[in-house]
Amino acid sequence: MDQALQAHSQSHKAAQTSAEVSAPAFDLIELFFFAYRDFVGDADRLLEDIGFGRAHHRVLHFVNRQPGLMIAELLDILGITKQSLNRVLKELLDTGYVEARAGVTDRRQRLLFPTPKGHRLAMDLSDLQSRRFERALGELPTDARGPAIDFLLAMIDPAERDRVCSLVWGKSREEKS
Amino acid sequence: MDQALQAHSQSHKAAQTSAEVSAPAFDLIELFFFAYRDFVGDADRLLEDIGFGRAHHRVLHFVNRQPGLMIAELLDILGITKQSLNRVLKELLDTGYVEARAGVTDRRQRLLFPTPKGHRLAMDLSDLQSRRFERALGELPTDARGPAIDFLLAMIDPAERDRVCSLVWGKSREEKS
DNA sequence: CTTTTACGTCAGCCATATTGACATATTTCA
DNA sequence: TGAAATATGTCAATATGGCTGACGTAAAAG
Structure with missing residues (x-):
């Protein structure tokens, strides 16, 4: 089967698009894929007990990192629409992981803060992911x-x-x- | 849910005191998140013109990398269910990016191969992602x-x-x- | 006083995944 | 040979996380 692929690869060399360069870095591509998968897997397992997903994690993470974040800033960081954010954020507010206070200078703004409970969860998730980095870095010379x-x-x-x-x-x- | 949270909170405290968890590596966590997002974004933009998503990309990638892959092996690599794979694989077969041949020794098996068209797309995608690695590595001392x-x-x-x-x-x- | 801004919300659509149940062909083994 | 295990396909229902468009509202800014 490798012969078949090679033969075919040769015969189509002229038809290769302009995107073709030297040998693709399959190893880096695949390692990055699997590394990221395991990285987010840590948090996923912790979150599924509470019925949250990655979307909740991302919101909670950035709210915890930048307490007082405005909705618009959060949307910009996450790169999603307000409709997408709304369901997830509502769940975080309803379950008491995040709270919103009106802005002082501008009362249209809803500034987002982690509750103590939300802060603890965010730190637990960050610690979990930090430990993977620490282990990985510790393995290197x-x-x-x-x-x-x-x-x-x-x-x-x-x-x-x-x-x-x-x-x-x-x-x-x-x-x- | 309260029980889970409480237990979870205590385990956090225990971890803090015993394992001496230093400050979370927020920088690594966030950089990994944004790096992976840009990395897959390259491929996403190329794929959306043909109406494919990341699921199609992953299947095509591994079929191209290991021509003759069995369905079961592919499911194992991707870590998804056969029902999830089926729709995506069907689209790749129907649009002529992947083809399936019955196994020689075991005719129950459907061995998956990239078509010439599928091989070119897979290589274009890999080249795109390789270039990001090359640029990134080239920037380092x-x-x-x-x-x-x-x-x-x-x-x-x-x-x-x-x-x-x-x-x-x-x-x-x-x-x- | 009008416009712009920051946000909420309803309604519907799409992609990707899940589980469970059942069907079919083929190979393997007692 | 007949039963069981294997490889795969398929139907149905469900969850999640995104999207667009349209419309509403309160507050700030001109």
């Missing part, structure tokens, strides 16, 4: 934390990087006003 | 390809690694080049 950060950052669209960087390392929402 | 592979592999569940390694390199991890 030298300290690979810096290189890992550099690699992951380099994988992000250059145009997106500033936004991501300020989200990851930037100021908290309290100083924003 | 020293050659980071080996370290990147090691890091991604370390992120995968230890119990899963041998399976992933033989899938990626067709051999065990020790003999990986």
Whole structure:
């Protein structure tokens, strides 16, 4: 069967599109796929006991990371529509993991905060995922934390990087006003 | 649900005191999230023109990588049910990206092969994703390809690694080049 | 006072996954 | 040979997480 594929690959060389380059990095592609799958799998297992999914996790994570987040900012970070957010956010509000307070200067805004319960869940999920990173980095010969950060950052669209960087390392929402 | 939460909360405290969990690696968590999102976004944009989604991509990718794959093997790799696979696979067969032949020794088996058209699409998608890796690795000071592979592999569940390694390199991890 | 902004909501659609039950062909084994 | 195990297909119902479009409302900004 490998012969069949090779023969066919040769015969169509002329018809290959402009996208064709050197040998594809199948190993990196597949390792990234499986690594991410296991990474989110940790959180999935913790969440399914409470009846939440990944959508809830993402919302809770960013609300916990940036307490006082506005709806519009959250939509921008997640890249989803307000209708999509609404069902998930409503469940988080109803079950008391997140709470919303009207903005001080602008009372149209609903600023989102984690409740103590929501904060604990968010930290448990983050700890779980951090432990995977710690284990992984600990398996590597030298300290690979810096290189890992550099690699992951380099994988992000250059145009997106500033936004991501300020989200990851930037100021908290309290100083924003 | 309250019980689950309470137990969960206590286990968190225990973990904090005994395992001395340091501050969660929010940066790695979020960078991994955004990196993976951009990574799959490349393929998503190419696929949506033909009306395919990520599910089609995953099936086509592994069929292209391992021509002659059996249905059961594919289900095992993807970790989904046959009912989920069926619709997607049917569309790939109907549109002529994948073809199925009965097994030689066991005619119950349906061995899956990429058609020339399917092979080209799979390679276009892989090339697109490879270019992101090449760009990313090229931005880093020293050659980071080996370290990147090691890091991604370390992120995968230890119990899963041998399976992933033989899938990626067709051999065990020790003999990986 | 009008417009814009920030948000909520209803209604319907699509894609991807799930489980359970049942059908069919084929191979294997007692 | 006849029974059981295997590989796969299929029908039906359900969940989740997204989408678009349209419409409503309260508050801020001009």
